[in-house]
Amino acid sequence: MGCRKNLARLTPAERTAFVNAVLALKAGGKFDVYTTIHARTMDPGGVMVHGMPLFFPWHRQLVLEFERDLQAIDSSVSLPYWDWTVANLNPSATESLIWRADFMGSPGNASPVGPVTGPFAAWGFSRRNFDPFQYPGTGGSIAAAMAQTTYGPFESGIEGPHGAAHVWVGGDMGNIMTSPHDPTFFLLHANVDRIWAEWIHTNQGTPGFQPYAPVSGGMAGQNLNDPMWPWDGSARPVAMPPWNSAPVIVRPADVIDHRALGYFYDTIDPECFPKLKFVDDNKLKFRDDKPKFADDITLKFRDDPTLKFRDDKLKFRDDKLPPADPTLKFRDDKPPPLETVKQIDEKAKAIDDPKGKFADDPLRPQQGPAARPFILSTPHHSMAWAGMAGGGPQAAVAEHEAAIAELEQLLTKMTEAQQLGTLGPAEAAQLEELHAEYQALVSQYQAMVQQLGVATRS
Numbered sequence: 155m156g157c158r159k160n161l162a163r164l165t166p167a168e169r170t171a172f173v174n175a176v177l178a179l180k181a182g183g184k185f186d187v188y189t190t191i192h193a194r195t196m197d198p199g200g201v202m203v204h205g206m207p208l209f210f211p212w213h214r215q216l217v218l219e220f221e222r223d224l225q226a227i228d229s230s231v232s233l234p235y236w237d238w239t240v241a242n243l244n245p246s247a248t249e250s251l252i253w254r255a256d257f258m259g260s261p262g263n264a265s266p267v268g269p270v271t272g273p274f275a276a277w278g279f280s281r282r283n284f285d286p287f288q289y290p291g292t293g294g295s296i297a298a299a300m301a302q303t304t305y306g307p308f309e310s311g312i313e314g315p316h317g318a319a320h321v322w323v324g325g326d327m328g329n330i331m332t333s334p335h336d337p338t339f340f341l342l343h344a345n346v347d348r349i350w351a352e353w354i355h356t357n358q359g360t361p362g363f364q365p366y367a368p369v370s371g372g373m374a375g376q377n378l379n380d381p382m383w384p385w386d387g388s389a390r391p392v393a394m395p396p397w398n399s400a401p402v403i404v405r406p407a408d409v410i411d412h413r414a415l416g417y418f419y420d421t422i423d424p425e426c427f428p429k430l431k432f433v434d435d436n437k438l439k440f441r442d443d444k445p446k447f448a449d450d451i452t453l454k455f456r457d458d459p460t461l462k463f464r465d466d467k468l469k470f471r472d473d474k475l476p477p478a479d480p481t482l483k484f485r486d487d488k489p490p491p492l493e494t495v496k497q498i499d500e501k502a503k504a505i506d507d508p509k510g511k512f513a514d515d516p517l518r519p520q521q522g523p524a525a526r527p528f529i530l531s532t533p534h535h536s537m538a539w540a541g542m543a544g545g546g547p548q549a550a551v552a553e554h555e556a557a558i559a560e561l562e563q564l565l566t567k568m569t570e571a572q573q574l575g576t577l578g579p580a581e582a583a584q585l586e587e588l589h590a591e592y593q594a595l596v597s598q599y600q601a602m603v604q605q606l607g608v609a610t611r612s
């Protein structure tokens with residue numbers, strides 16, 4: 155099981171592990187069998203895997219066997235893929251990430267072809283003397299092929315650009331008889347394989363979609379359930395050790411689902427996506443009541459395709475609006491209306507006064523419970539207002555007004571905390587009590603204002 159990554163995303167350790175496994179496979183004598191199998195498909199009477207439907211499934215099985223051979227050497231290794239439609243340079247564009255001295259090695263170093271330098275220089279294969287900052291391209295052709303919805307046009311639309319990439323690397327890679335000599339073959343074909351996987355991934359929900367064709371009635375050996383040499387139990391046209399001695403039957407139908415084969419691609423498979431959502435999700439809080447940005451780490455959102463920002467529960471509501479009120483409002487609904495208050499206190503400020511204090515304004519001193527704990531006694535307010543308070547009715551009104559304002563701030567903060575899920579059970583119970591207290595206080599206040607003969611709006 156493993157993720158096949160774009161070679162440009164390999165870590166240095168992954169790059170080294172891959173190269174070392176390939177070198178070990180070569181040293182153990184099992185590498186060159188892949189060149190032999192590939193060349194033997196060109197024998198008279200051999201299985202036709204180029205320019206034919208089998209192109210995708212046959213090469214999928216070949217490349218998978220190669221990857222499994224590498225994993226037998228180092229289980230951490232997965233086959234990288236080479237997207238040859240882009241340059242694959244480092245971020246400063248000073249270095250190729252594929253033709254590195256510690257990866258695929260250099261282009262051919264003499265014209266027309268010659269031995270390459272790098273980990274595989276001693277292998278004796280050749281490459282064209284291409285510019286490592288250039289690349290085969292043909293991305294447009296691939297997009298056109300990906301837009302096809304039937305297998306035939308899709309297959310031929312991809313095989314063409316694939317062949318162009320072979321020829322662009324040149325040397326051994328430019329010839330079907332020799333191309334797997336160069337390990338780049340497997341990176342190129344991992345990309346071909348990814349493209350087939352993505353095409354299936356894109357279309358598999360469409361009724362009638364066929365990830366492979368022909369299903370039946372096609373040329374012998376090319377149908378969905380026809381075994382593919384050398385995984386067909388035969389020695390036709392030649393015996394191909396080790397597969398002819400312990401035959402494993404592999405048909406196109408057996409390799410349609412790459413996920414069932416135990417590998418994944420970093421472009422489409424969730425197994426390859428980063429699991430981390432927030433770099434620091436232990437400390438991270440979305441709160442605005444006490445911003446301390448100087449102490450906070452920089453918030454980073456990783457490019458995680460599974461990341462979702464849900465907002466179906468979070469609501470910014472004035473909790474005193476009717477529940478059905480769909481209009482989002484940030485309002486100070488402190489009763490009574492401003493005109494009424496002004497008759498009592500000329501310094502009262504309008505609702506949208508820019509100098510007004512907001513509970514969460516980081517530039518102003520905290521006015522909420524953290525700075526000035528609110529202490530309220532309902533019995534005191536319920537009995538004290540009618541002339542019993544020291545300053546008479548006017549003072550009682552002012553006292554109520556101050557108490558209501560303070561209680562509103564506290565309620566707002568606690569309600570926000572509740573919506574954020576940071577309110578404890580004891581505080582939640584207190585919130586309930588405070589709501590009741592608030593409503594009682596407002597009723598008293600409104601009755602008081604009416605009894606004092608002050609005009610009010612409805």
Ligand SMILES: [Cu+2]
Nearest residue numbers: 192204213330
């Ligand atoms: Cu081939």
